[in-house]
Amino acid sequence: MRQDLVAKYDLRLPRYTSYPTAPHFSPAVTGSTYEGWLAGLDPATPLSLYLHIAYCAEMCWFCGCHTKITRRYDPVAEYLEVLMQEIELLASKLPGRFSARHVHFGGGSPTILSAEDFSRLIAHLKDHFDIADGAEIAVELDPRTADEAYVQAMATAGVTRASIGVQDFNRRVQEAVNRIQPYEEVAEVTGWLRKHGISEINMDLIYGLPYQTVDTIVETIDQSLTLKPRRISLFGYAHVPWMRKHQTLIPEEALPGLEERWVQYETAQKRLQDHGYISVGLDHFALADDEMALALTNKQLHRNFQGYTTDAAEVLIGLGASGIGSLPQGYVANEGELHAWKRMVLDGVLPTKRGIAISDEDRLRREVIERLMCDLEIDLAAMARAHGRPEDHFAAELDGMSDLEADGVLVRDGFTLRITEDGRPLVRAAAARFDQYLRTGELRHSKAI
Structure with missing residues (x-):
C-alpha cells in the first residue's frame, strides 16, 4: 500500500461488527424492552447463541475483551451456575422452543472451565434449545489452560470448530504482552483436537505488537502453517490504554510505527496467499475449500460480533456478563460488571444494561x-x-x-x-x-x- 494512504486514513473507526455500533447503545433499552423483543420472535426462526465465559487465569496485556482474572476455581464455578440460570431465564421469555444453527463459546477464556463443567454447560444448553443437525459449535481455546480431557469433552459434546489464540510465537513479543505460549504447547493442543475429531481449526494472530518485526511475523506464520489451520485471523493490535488500563503495561516505545504495522500486514497477507489461503474481507484468511471461502465466492459471507462468519441467523442471543445480542428489532448488551450481572439474573431479571432499537x-x-x-x-x-x-x-x-x-x-x-x-x-x-x-x-x- 502507498504510505501516503496509510497516514491519511489512519482514523479511529469502528470494526463494524454491528450497525449502529456499540458506543451508540444506551440504557433506554432495558430488560423489559428485550423481553418484548424476544416475545415477538417466530419460534420457526433459527437463531445463534453466544456464551461469554468472563474469566481468565492470567491477563494478556494486549487484551481488549471483557474478562476478570482468577487463580481460584470457585468464582468460575459460581459464574457457571449463574450462567445456567440465565439460560433458563432467557429460554422462559421465548415464545416456544427454538433451534440453534451456530453456538459460540467466547471470553475471557472458555477453557478455564473444567471438562466436567463444560459438559454440564453444553447439556444444560441442549435442555433449553434444539441444536440443529449440522450446527457449528465453536469454542475459543487458550492452549495454556486446555488439557486433553477438556478437548475430549468438547468432542463428546459435538464441538465442530476450535479457535486457538496464538497471537505470536516470538518469545520476546510474548514476554512483552504477558502471554508465554511456546509453539510446542500449541502443537500439542492441535494434535489433541485432531485426535478427537475436531478438524475445523482456526488460529488467531496479531500484528502491531511490541517488538514485532516483519521477520518475526513471517516466522510466526510459517510455524502456524505447519499445524495446518483451516482459517487464520490476522488482527491489528488496538492500543487503547484509556479504555483498557492493563495496556499501560505494554512498553509504547516498543510498538511498531504506522508504516511498520502496514508492512507487517502486507507481508503477512502475501505469505498466507502464497500458501493457498484466500483473503476474506479485511482480516480473515481461509483455505479455498473452506466454508468461509465458499461463502465469500457466493456472496453469502456475513459479519457479527465475532467478526466474519458464515452465520446468517437473524437472531443472535448473547448470554453471560457483557454478552451482546442482535434481533430484528435492535441490539442488546448484558451488564458487564460481574456482581451486577449476577444480581439481576438471580433476581429473575434479564441482565440487559443497554442497547438500541433500529429503524x-x-x-x-x-x-x-x-x-x-x-x-x-x-x-x-x-x-x-x-x-x-x-x-x-x-x-x-x-x-x-x-x-x-x-x-x-x-x-x-x-x-x-x-x-x-x-x-x-x-x-x-x-x-x-x-x-x-x-x-x-x-x-x-x-x-x-
Missing part, C-alpha cells in the same frame, strides 16, 4: 456496510430499491467519496462501488461514509490502521 434506515445502512465489508463491492441503487428507497438515496455519500476514489481506495461506476486491492485494508474508511452515528462516538474506536 428501517438503520437496517438499510447496516446491510450496505456489511456487504461492503464482506464483498468489497456494492450496487447502491439495487440495495436502495430493495429497501423501498429511490436509486439515488445515497447520492450525498457518493459525492463525498471523491477523495477515496482519487486515492485509489475504491472505484466508482455510477451507483456501484468496488474496493481495490490496495484499498482492502481501508475498507472501514469507506464503510464509515455510510455511518450516520459515527461523529459522536469516533473517539472511542481503535485506529483503522
